[in-house]
Amino acid sequence: MASEWSAVFSPVLIPAILIALALLLWIVWDVLDKRCATYAAILQFPGPPVWPLIGTMYNTRGLDAAKTFEAFRYWTNLYGGSYRMWFNSRLFGINITQCELAEPFFSGGRNTDKSLLYRFLHPFVGVGLLNSAGSKWLQRRRILTPTFHFNILNGFHRAFCEETEKLAARIDTRGKGTTAVEVDLPAAMSQLTLNTICETSMGVKLDTLDGAVEYREGIYKAGEMLLNRAVRPWLYVDWTYRLFGYMRQFQRLLKPLHIFTSAIITQRRELFAQGKLNDLSTTEEPIDDDQYLYGGSSGAKKRYAMLDTLLAAEMRGLIDADGIREEVDTFTFEGHDTTGSALVFIFLTLSWEPAIQERLYQELHELHTERSTGDGHLSPNDLSSLKFFDRVVKECFRLWPPVAFISRQVTDEIVLPDGRSIPRGAIANLHIFDLHRDPQQFPDPDRFDPDRFLPEVAEKRNPYAYVPFSAGQRNCIGQKYALLEIKTVVAYLVLRYRVLPVTKRTEIRFIADLVLRASTPLKVRFEKRSVSEPHRSTTGSCTRSVLSY
Numbered sequence: 001m002a003s004e005w006s007a008v009f010s011p012v013l014i015p016a017i018l019i020a021l022a023l024l025l026w027i028v029w030d031v032l033d034k035r036c037a038t039y040a041a042i043l044q045f046p047g048p049p050v051w052p053l054i055g056t057m058y059n060t061r062g063l064d065a066a067k068t069f070e071a072f073r074y075w076t077n078l079y080g081g082s083y084r085m086w087f088n089s090r091l092f093g094i095n096i097t098q099c100e101l102a103e104p105f106f107s108g109g110r111n112t113d114k115s116l117l118y119r120f121l122h123p124f125v126g127v128g129l130l131n132s133a134g135s136k137w138l139q140r141r142r143i144l145t146p147t148f149h150f151n152i153l154n155g156f157h158r159a160f161c162e163e164t165e166k167l168a169a170r171i172d173t174r175g176k177g178t179t180a181v182e183v184d185l186p187a188a189m190s191q192l193t194l195n196t197i198c199e200t201s202m203g204v205k206l207d208t209l210d211g212a213v214e215y216r217e218g219i220y221k222a223g224e225m226l227l228n229r230a231v232r233p234w235l236y237v238d239w240t241y242r243l244f245g246y247m248r249q250f251q252r253l254l255k256p257l258h259i260f261t262s263a264i265i266t267q268r269r270e271l272f273a274q275g276k277l278n279d280l281s282t283t284e285e286p287i288d289d290d291q292y293l294y295g296g297s298s299g300a301k302k303r304y305a306m307l308d309t310l311l312a313a314e315m316r317g318l319i320d321a322d323g324i325r326e327e328v329d330t331f332t333f334e335g336h337d338t339t340g341s342a343l344v345f346i347f348l349t350l351s352w353e354p355a356i357q358e359r360l361y362q363e364l365h366e367l368h369t370e371r372s373t374g375d376g377h378l379s380p381n382d383l384s385s386l387k388f389f390d391r392v393v394k395e396c397f398r399l400w401p402p403v404a405f406i407s408r409q410v411t412d413e414i415v416l417p418d419g420r421s422i423p424r425g426a427i428a429n430l431h432i433f434d435l436h437r438d439p440q441q442f443p444d445p446d447r448f449d450p451d452r453f454l455p456e457v458a459e460k461r462n463p464y465a466y467v468p469f470s471a472g473q474r475n476c477i478g479q480k481y482a483l484l485e486i487k488t489v490v491a492y493l494v495l496r497y498r499v500l501p502v503t504k505r506t507e508i509r510f511i512a513d514l515v516l517r518a519s520t521p522l523k524v525r526f527e528k529r530s531v532s533e534p535h536r537s538t539t540g541s542c543t544r545s546v547l548s549y
């Protein structure tokens with residue numbers, strides 16, 4: 001008898017029964033779950049078949065970052081645009097790749113909250129301007145908006161010039177002034193933009209701080225870990241993420257990044273406490289160039305920085321030390337990686353499009369020649385007056401949007417003109433990379449054609465067909481900063497060098513990440529233009545020493 005019982009309750013049978021029961025419960029739950037209205041609504045959109053228990057999540061299983069990027073593009077083509085995803089009634093979404101569906105997220109004040117995917121960023125950048133919602137977001141946006149006033153941005157122009165000069169000096173040293181120099185663009189551009197964001201927004205020079213290299217490398221690894229989590233829904237809840245050991249790994253990775261940003265705050269806070277800095281963002285009067293400079297403790301000049309505004313707000317009780325940390329982490333990341341990615345793809349594009357590059361060179365050169373009778377430099381106003389330059393930059397942003405993907409939580413049901421609805425609770429993933437390639441809005445979308453941005457052509461398009469900086473309330477606060485920096489760097493280097501191709505467009509394998517990156521090398525060669533070619537310094541006072549050739 002005893003042996004019969006032990007056969008029944010064998011160590012194999014009991015777990016098998018438990019597993020079968022769990023499976024049964026899961027199936028019942030799945031069937032009941034799919035009776036909700038949201039499921040019916042989501043089925044109105046095309047998409048991969050929804051399997052029992054796992055929904056559509058089998059699609060991204062085991063994919064690395066490059067394959068994930070390719071898979072999303074493949075589904076966009078397969079389903080002719082936007083498509084659904086389903087895990088259960090708490091986790092479902094629409095991947096949006098057409099402006100008609102994207103419009104409700106960009107216009108008006110509804111559905112502006114970021115989706116749960118941004119929660120994964122909390123250990124990294126906290127709940128600052130990028131991640132927060134409601135009154136907290138509004139208050140931070142009010143504090144920070146004045147720091148992007150054009151008066152203040154123009155003062156940053158010098159820092160952009162100086163960093164570009166340093167890059168050019170490194171290229172010249174390597175090429176000994178004669179040979180074309182191969183440059184690894186992501187490394188060169190992210191070094192430049194991290195230096196500028198630290199100097200302009202944080203008021204510290206990176207060469208006075210340790211940890212810049214570790215910071216940049218840490219950001220890449222953090223991006224990988226975030227993607228891994230985003231494509232594995234069972235890791236969405238913190239306890240499973242912790243259980244599999246990822247949380248600790250992530251926090252270990254972030255530690256040096258936070259040490260780096262803390263060092264920035266400490267350095268600036270000391271100067272602020274000594275009364276050596278002012279908050280210029282509250283100044284109503286036009287600010288002249290010298291006002292950006294303050295006498296530091298060593299007698300060295302120090303520039304106005306966005307961090308000063310935060311420190312001043314802290315004194316008025318509008319933000320605390322943790323809040324300052326959140327914004328410094330947000331801006332250090334968001335303000336350098338995005339512009340770095342933009343510069344990488346602009347230079348690559350110029351290398352693939354020699355005729356466009358030549359026309360751009362001529363436009364820059366003509367204005368430069370005109371200006372050389374005065375103080376000889378292209379001011380921020382000059383840079384923004386160049387029409388072809390502007391169209392080239394816009395077309396690069398269209399094809400290679402530095403932020404290729406953003407995501408929103410649907411807090412109010414959206415009824416579309418065709419009668420379908422995006423239900424409340426859905427995650428709306430806005431794939432800017434694909435939005436910008438919608439053939440209805442951009443015929444022959446893969447062709448590089450700056451004339452798509454001629455005013456008479458652009459005005460015929462849906463205003464939300466082109467959104468590299470997002471749009472509406474939650475648009476990019478750093479847009480003007482980014483454009484000034486990008487144009488300063490590109491103008492300087494195009495006047496100085498011919499950009500020659502190394503990486504072919506067809507070789508690039510993009511990866512799904514926080515900003516547009518590739519798993520393949522991204523390189524060009526910079527060949528110094530000959531002295532007989534018409535060219536002088538592009539940026540005047542701040543570049544004369546290096547470019548007087």
Ligand code: HEM
Pocket residue numbers: 114129130131141201330331334335336338339342401402403406407467468469470473474475476477478479481482
């Ligand atoms: C070419 C460069 C840049 C591009 C393409 C870009 C793009 C974007 C996009 C698409 C968003 C919306 C994000 C979302 O909804 O999740 C955004 C938001 C934001 N960007 Fe940028 N950005 C760039 C440069 C910068 C710079 C230079 C800064 C700071 C100096 C910056 C700071 C921010 C911040 C703080 C937000 C959140 C704004 C809010 O929600 O109120 N960005 N950016």
